[in-house]
Amino acid sequence: MIFRKKKAVGLSEHLTALEQGVAARDSERTERAFGAILGGALQAAxxxxxxxxxxxxxxxxxxxxxxxxxxxxxxxxxxxxxxxxxxxxxxxxxxxxxxxxxxxxxxxxxxxxxxxxxxxxxxxxxxxxxxxxxxxxxxxxxxxxxxxxxxxxxxxxxxxxxxxxxxxxxxxxxxxxxxxxxxxxxxxxxxxxxxxxVLDEEPLVVLHRPTGTGYEVRIGGIGDNFQLHTLLAHVLIGGGHLPGDAPSAASVRLATDPAPARGRSDVTAFGSFDLLAPDGGPIWNEGLPDDIPVVDGRRLLVLDTPAYGRGWNADRFFPLLPGRADLLRVLPAEETAAWFARTTVGSAA
Structure with missing residues (x-):
């Protein structure tokens, strides 16, 4: 007598049995197939x-x-x-x-x-x-x-x-x-x-109170305002538009790299601004870009001189989400003034 080796049942076959069990409302067959999938077929696939x-x-x-x-x-x-x-x-x-x-x-x-x-x-x-x-x-x-x-x-x-x-x-x-x-x-x-x-392809008007300048930025994939803070400093200070110390290359990489960091890094990012709402209230680093109020169809954020020095771990909240902040244009003086007029803080320049 020739004994044939029993063919191993793979994930697809177990899925078919599960689909048939669910369609027939057959609880016993459903439970058996589901157990096989969870019991090893899914991990072995x-x-x-x-x-x-x-x-x-x-x-x-x-x-x-x-x-x-x-x-x-x-x-x-x-x-x-x-x-x-x-x-x-x-x-x-x-x-x-x-x-x-x-x-x-x-x-x-x-x-x-x-x-x-x-x-x-x-x-x-x-x-x-x-x-x-x-x-x-x-x-x-x-x-x-x-x-x-x-x-x-x-x-x-x-x-x-x-x-x-x-x-x-x-x-x-x-x-x-x-x-x-x-x-x-x-x-x-x-x-x-x-x-x-999380906001994607979101336009953002950014006003810098100490210099009285304004910028239109497009952001996306940013998990929290720590990450936003780093990217705005990278674009505006690192891009030569504002005075101050630009973020380190390592902190920018952690905020933007499509490949997430492996485990927790020891990189520290440092604050360059106080983030303010148009009414002068704080936009906390612990919060979200979604917290930034919409004014006349645009989210409007005011950057001010930081009240004190602060730093934080530069790892992003969602490792799988690379953030983006693209400077679309520097606002002309008249347009910047019109946006400042929509705030209660005003320009310090």
């Missing part, structure tokens, strides 16, 4: 297999029950994106489902009967369901969303940090919801909020 698997896994999200392991499925799709699968193709089902989960978490908060919201503790779901009351399935759905929302950040970041198109398409709808949920103080959604708030 080649790069080409990940390219195919990412969109297929993401496409299954709408068919997965809300009280099931949807975040795990999304994370598997996000893993494939990290291995090279197309983020734009995977983004719609991932981010649409993230939006559903954020809305469900907000609905939980609105329905919670006590004055103080509970901690987001997966181990406490059963008690939260009983306290919420009403339809048991719906209460479970909302409690799981409340307790598990942070698990959705990784797959969301996988697509948001790899595509400006994805950020532009989904940021406007999802950002206010994520901020509303984070403001409740029970979840750490900073990375999701920051990624959704």
């Amino acid at each position: 080649t790069g080409a297999e990940h390219l195919d698997a990412g969109p297929r896994l993401a496409a299954l999200l709408p068919g997965f029950p809300p009280v099931g392991p949807r975040s795990v499925l999304a994370t598997a799709a996000g893993f494939c994106v990290e291995q090279g699968a197309d983020p734009a193709v995977c983004a719609e089902p991932i981010l649409t489902t993230v939006q559903e989960e954020v809305r469900a978490a907000l609905d939980f908060a609105r329905r919670w009967p006590d004055a103080e919201l509970p901690a987001a503790d997966v181990e406490a779901v059963e008690g939260l369901v009983a306290r919420l009351g009403g339809d048991e399935y719906e209460a479970l759905r909302l409690a799981l969303a409340w307790c598990g929302i942070e698990e959705w950040q990784a797959p969301a970041l996988a697509v948001l940090c790899r595509s400006g198109q994805v950020r532009q398409e989904f940021g406007a709808a999802l950002l206010p919801l994520a901020r509303e949920l984070e403001a409740l103080g029970r979840h750490d959604l900073k990375c999701l909020v920051y990624a959704l708030a």
Whole structure:
């Protein structure tokens, strides 16, 4: 008798079984295939297999029950994106489902009967369901969303940090919801909020109060105002337009290099300005370019003499996002004066 070696089942075959199980609402087959994918098939797959698997896994999200392991499925799709699968193709089902989960978490908060919201503790779901009351399935759905929302950040970041198109398409709808949920103080959604708030191809009017000069700059891919600060100093001081010490080449490279730094660097960036809103209030380095107010259709930022020296680690907030700040033009004196007139700080020149 000739014994034939059993052919190894690869990721694609397990995916087919998973797709068939979901389509047939066959929970046993779905669980078996999903377990095989997570149990080793996904990690053992080649790069080409990940390219195919990412969109297929993401496409299954709408068919997965809300009280099931949807975040795990999304994370598997996000893993494939990290291995090279197309983020734009995977983004719609991932981010649409993230939006559903954020809305469900907000609905939980609105329905919670006590004055103080509970901690987001997966181990406490059963008690939260009983306290919420009403339809048991719906209460479970909302409690799981409340307790598990942070698990959705990784797959969301996988697509948001790899595509400006994805950020532009989904940021406007999802950002206010994520901020509303984070403001409740029970979840750490900073990375999701920051990624959704990244500006791409954004025009920015920059006024330098000490010299009374103005500039039009286009920014993109900047994760926080530390990175913005460095890039503005590079363009305006390093470009010879403003006095002062230009940022080091190492700090500029960390802010702009398409290849992210490997691990944390020991490079320090130093502050060249105080960043101000048009009303004179501070724009914090810890904040976002999205914090800069829009005035007459343009974000308007005022740079002033720094009140004190400051420095920070030059690594960017999102290692995968290289920032850009391009000087489009130096504003003529009349246009600069018109922009200064829109502020309460005025020119010191």
